[in-house]
Amino acid sequence: MKIAVEGCSHGALDAIYQYLRDLEARHNYIVDLLLMCGDFQAIRNHRDMQCMAVPQKYRQLGDFHKYYTGERTAPVLTIVIGGNHEASNYMSELYHGGWLAPNIYFLGHAGCIQVNGIRIAGASGIFKSNDFSLGLYERLPYDHGSMRSIYHIREFNVRRLSLLSSPDIFLSHDWPQFIERHGDTQGLLRRKPFFRQDVQTGNLGSPPLMGLLRTLKPKWWFSAHLHVRFEATVQHEQSGTGSNSLPTTSLPQNPDEIAIADDDFDADEPQNPPIETRLQTTSHNPDEITLEEEEEEVIQSLPVAYQPQPYVTNFLALDKCLPKREFMEVIDVPTTSDGSTMPGQRCMPKLTFDPEWLAISRAFHPFFSTRRRQADYPDEATARAKVAEEMEWVKSNVHNNEANSSDTPPPGIRSILDCQTFVQSAPGPGSEGAQKNQQPPWYTNPQTAAFCDMLDIQNMIDFSSDNRA
Numbered sequence: 001m002k003i004a005v006e007g008c009s010h011g012a013l014d015a016i017y018q019y020l021r022d023l024e025a026r027h028n029y030i031v032d033l034l035l036m037c038g039d040f041q042a043i044r045n046h047r048d049m050q051c052m053a054v055p056q057k058y059r060q061l062g063d064f065h066k067y068y069t070g071e072r073t074a075p076v077l078t079i080v081i082g083g084n085h086e087a088s089n090y091m092s093e094l095y096h097g098g099w100l101a102p103n104i105y106f107l108g109h110a111g112c113i114q115v116n117g118i119r120i121a122g123a124s125g126i127f128k129s130n131d132f133s134l135g136l137y138e139r140l141p142y143d144h145g146s147m148r149s150i151y152h153i154r155e156f157n158v159r160r161l162s163l164l165s166s167p168d169i170f171l172s173h174d175w176p177q178f179i180e181r182h183g184d185t186q187g188l189l190r191r192k193p194f195f196r197q198d199v200q201t202g203n204l205g206s207p208p209l210m211g212l213l214r215t216l217k218p219k220w221w222f223s224a225h226l227h228v229r230f231e232a233t234v235q236h237e238q239s240g241t242g243s244n245s246l247p248t249t250s251l252p253q254n255p256d257e258i259a260i261a262d263d264d265f266d267a268d269e270p271q272n273p274p275i276e277t278r279l280q281t282t283s284h285n286p287d288e289i290t291l292e293e294e295e296e297e298v299i300q301s302l303p304v305a306y307q308p309q310p311y312v313t314n315f316l317a318l319d320k321c322l323p324k325r326e327f328m329e330v331i332d333v334p335t336t337s338d339g340s341t342m343p344g345q346r347c348m349p350k351l352t353f354d355p356e357w358l359a360i361s362r363a364f365h366p367f368f369s370t371r372r373r374q375a376d377y378p379d380e381a382t383a384r385a386k387v388a389e390e391m392e393w394v395k396s397n398v399h400n401n402e403a404n405s406s407d408t409p410p411p412g413i414r415s416i417l418d419c420q421t422f423v424q425s426a427p428g429p430g431s432e433g434a435q436k437n438q439q440p441p442w443y444t445n446p447q448t449a450a451f452c453d454m455l456d457i458q459n460m461i462d463f464s465s466d467n468r469a
Contacts, residue, residue: 221316
């Protein structure tokens with residue numbers, strides 16, 4: 001299955017989809033899925049634009065509204081996460097995930113789904129230690145602080161994600177902390193010399209995300225945010241326990257993340273054109289001295305038959321969509337169910353909920369706080385036992401409504417389209433009138449209600465005036 005990955009979108013959907021078509025024509029292949037790593041900017045109208053934390057000169061309507069209103073249709077199934085320059089009100093409507101527009105699916109503030117059996121997990125937003133332990137307290141209208149804190153990743157979601165078994169692909173906007181040490185650090189600093197202080201102080205990237213990377217050990221990890229292509233390979237020691245442990249990391253204060261992104265917003269550094277080569281799996285930090293290199297002459301190698309095979313995570317960060325930038329990559333990912341119809345035709349991938357994520361969502365629902373104060377979490381053993389219990393519930397209760405005897409999914413597998421269908425919860429541009437420059441009201445999204453109904457949990461993402469605590 002050919003999967004395209006794109007870095008920061010910044011609302012340039014027309015250019016991104018056109019570039020993808022050009023790639024397909026140039027190389028005579030068909031891409032089945034597009035993944036986007038944040039700063040997607042799902043702006044439906046001018047009022048949504050007032051909920052996006054960017055300087056006024058960067059508040060532009062962009063292309064998304066055309067896909068939202070049906071003027072245009074995404075040519076390929078597109079999976080997105082959120083970044084730090086978003087219409088956060090719309091992405092909050094779909095906290096658990098949902099269709100932003102036809103054929104464009106948002107993973108939610110955190111989530112995991114399956115596409116043709118490939119497990120794709122992701123975390124929206126970026127890290128800031130001051131907000132990490134808080135609940136989801138932000139409400140419309142946002143002030144200067146809450147317009148930014150709402151996209152800061154929460155411990156609640158990191159803990160939920162840490163309970164997953166290894167996904168195939170993980171998407172984040174932020175980079176995992178210290179990821180630069182697993183690639184060409186000096187090459188990165190030549191291209192981005194102003195990263196040097198953050199690299200030296202350990203402030204480049206997100207500590208919780210590196211904890212997740214070490215815990216989940218996905219085959220692929222894709223990021224954006226810092227507007228540069230960077231490749232790394234992380235080797236993991238093979239665990240004999242058969243389970244992941246919750247990530248434990250120190251949480252240093254992240255420097256002003258807005259400044260990093262905004263300063264680089266309109267930079268025009270000369271770079272090679274985007275390429276679509278497969279991610280290499282042999283890159284490493286040439287300056288790193290490994291234990292094997294230090295002790296090569298004094299320690300005898302273990303017999304080959306007993307050498308543990310390390311797990312490997314291939315990391316790739318991509319740039320933003322601009323000319324002469326490396327913002328897109330195309331990879332091949334094996335799948336047992338490609339959904340293909342005829343050679344040369346784009347397949348319609350099978351998009352399903354991930355049953356393990358559904359079980360985690362039920363298990364952690366009692367700890368979901370919509371206030372600043374976050375309740376205490378259960379210990380890992382208790383959490384895993386609860387997830388196992390909820391997995392039995394998912395297998396017994398989650399299934400497609402429309403039975404198809406020729407293609408009956410396994411227990412707990414349900415097509416996302418069978419549960420969630422796209423609806424326009426807010427009007428498109430042109431209807432704002434005198435309120436054009438004001439933040440919009442809250443819209444409770446039917447897709448979120450449908451997700452909660454499927455899991456038989458209360459819809460906590462209903463912030464309409466008559467449902468506030």
